[in-house]
Amino acid sequence: MRHAHTVAQVRAAEEASPDLASGVLMQRAARGLAHAVIDLLGGAYGRRVVLLVGSGDNGGDALYAGAYLARRGALVDAWLLSERAHPGGLAALRAAGGRTVASAARADVVVDGIVGIGGRPGLRREAVAACRALGVRVGADEHARPLVVSVDLPSGLDADTGRVEGSHVMADLTVTFGTEKVAHLVDPAAAACGTVHLVDIGLDLPAAAVEALQQADVATLLPVPEGADHKYTRGVVGVRAGSATYPGAARLCVAGAASGLVGMVRFRAVDGDEDTARRVVAARPEVVTNAGRVQAWVVGSGGGDRAADALAEAVGDGVPVVVDADALAAVDGPLAVPAVLTPHAGELAQLLGMERAEVEADQLSAVRRAADRFGAVVLLKGRRTLVAEPAGRVRVNTTGTPWLATAGAGDVLAGLIGSLLAAGLDPFDAASVGCWLHGAAATAASAGGPLTASAVADALSAAVRRVLPTP
Template sequence: MRQAHTVEQVRAAEAGPLAVLPEGALMLRAATGLAHAVIDLLGSAYGRRVTLLVGPGDNGGDTLTAGALLARRGCAVEAVLLADRAHEAGLVALRAAGGTVTRTPGRPTDVLVDGIVGIGGHPGLRDNAVAALAAYDAVPVVAVDVPSGVDVDTGRLAGPHVTADLTVTFGTHKIAHLVDPAAAACGAVHLVDIGLDLPAAGVESLQPADVAALLPVPDGVDHKYTRGVVGVRAGSTLYAGAAVLCVAGAASGLAGMVRYDGPDRVADLVRAAHPEVVAGPGRVQAWVVGSGGSETAADALARSLGDGVPLVVDADALQHLDRPVGVPAILTPHAGELARMLGVERSEVEADQLAHARRAAQEYAAVVMLKGRHTLTAAPDGRVRVTTTGLPWLATAGAGDVLAGLTGALLAGGLDTFDAASVGSWLHGAAATHAARGGPVTAGAVAATLPAAVRLVLGVT
């Protein structure tokens, strides 16, 4: 499980048992990892030009110490100081290794290392830092710990900030590495283990082993009913295809049976595409409602709530919800839908995704899956999982319908709402990546690739 800790948790860990280490040991560990990452990015060390943008704190010390290591490897290292003071031991080490120090930015370089501010910095950047960054337009940027200027504990962007190609972080991931919009400013994220002993985090990201452990895998005594029946009340005369795609996600093999309960003409299309699906009302372990529901969504939601089983509430059904929902539920809004649910502007949700997802989960007493580049799955108790699988091509019509059906299958298969939503989102992104192979992908192709994605995560060839 990849965990993202707050600044307070990291500071507490650094002040714990590691505080007995010799002075500078943590900084040397961090700087060594940073120097190796810079060399990996450059492809070599000798003769390469490296520029350090250095602020006044320990983040600047990490940067200067890494610069000294790079200079010893043959890099031409220049530190540009952006404050009246800098980490003294780091400056001494850099100069002793042959590095140079200046206050004037702009000399040609192969890579820019952002050591302006670290995890203790305030969002935004001072004017001199903005000007210094502008002097290195189009130069690859490596951020130290986090891109300077981002809000580390929320994922918000408030004012000027660094946009990195690579972020090298230490000890643990921070929330800004996983949660957009700040995560988008991090580029690729490389974690350097410096030995911190950290508590459980409120924000985490599933990894393949976690998904494999959570998947409802049948054993020798299971049959279709013990594996769960997922019901789908989706689609309408206007959006019949949404029902077909939602059923495709539900019929990916992760539940024992799929039942479709919707308009007769739509049911005919569903049966034609998925002959194994049972059409008509009946008992289920979970309902998926709302995908392409149009004018039928309110009635489908009311009937499903009346059945008292867990729900996945998608698309058109979201606007008919009461707070709290009243049954175990997963709500699947994108930013615009969540904004309507909370009575705020879409731009507010996009700017502070973590806070709005958590707020909605508490107000609706349900798990909220805020769909986006990094989908957030928020539980009413404040826990959040961030999905980092997927690719930009997944932003395509019908993909959300497939996700809703898949999540419903996991819910019917026995996972709780938090696990079903986060595992469903992870598998959806993994299937899309596998199906796309770097190019365009359709919703139908994502659904068809779900069994292959499950085989991969389970290690079945």
């Protein structure tokens, strides 16, 4: 599991550490930072390193790491952006042969120690000017540039929210300490961090604010059939998706449900259209289309005008339900059954009465608000899909590829989550394991190239197999 904590949690853990006062925490941080820079550059000797140094301990980390790099033969210049700089770090850098400079134009790597978790969002004018002089991207501008390593957090980001306000550094690599921060995992801030490398400095931390499943976590959560299981004990997932207008959505949702994680998939067309059902069975002969019991329903993908009725009928069955696409419009408060709502940003904006841009700018608070208001697990789809439950836990998904942004991919995801619910996972685990597998299948099927929703569905069984221990 990857964990992200808030600044307040990190501060409290640092205060409680016996190694804070002696400066040992900072030494661990700086050494980890220096090693990450050496790994990135493939060595230190002869490399031109410019440190951008702010007034706080974030600048101190950069200075001590600079001293370490200078001792290994790097040419290290520290550009001090404030009249104050960490005195111990400055002395260490000078003793190692590093220099302080008032400007610089060229570097193999820029180490961004302007501001870390102690900063307010946005960059000051001098910091923006220094970044520009060195070709460090601040926000969306693009030009030829050196590698940029941010210390703890790309300067200018808000550590706790995932929001972006004002200018900020765009990093290739962010080296963080003790634990990840929310901004490392949650978009849009996460998109500014590049690769995130965590250095353990020995902090003792409480439960995380945000977490991200890793393959090992998915392996422990996956439903695996046992000796005496039969198809009904493994679970039956019901799909009420597609319509005469959108018959493809029915097939894609069923394909997501039919990756083999449940004993049976039962399909019912939302508008009762027999043609849709026939086409689903033609594509997937293992799917049954008669009425009967299910352990979870998926409702709404491509469901057209009758999705609200289909949702009401599914809820009437008293089993957990995945509410997707057209059925989301019928949700105006908590449902009578455990539910996973699967909106993209536009659908979540409608659910909350907000603008889409507001949801995209503050994804974490929007998904938390929706989980609280609808008393359900809410999965907000995007590059970094978020899964929130009413009790406050949040997971962020880090698998996938931008090629997954393709029509019908959401139908596959809804079916997959439904199958995990029917197999017995609770809604929070079903949603977060579902988007992890969906992203992993997409990455494998894409292999760096174009992707269709059908290809994602076809790759699901193999993605599950890769997670399971080898027999």
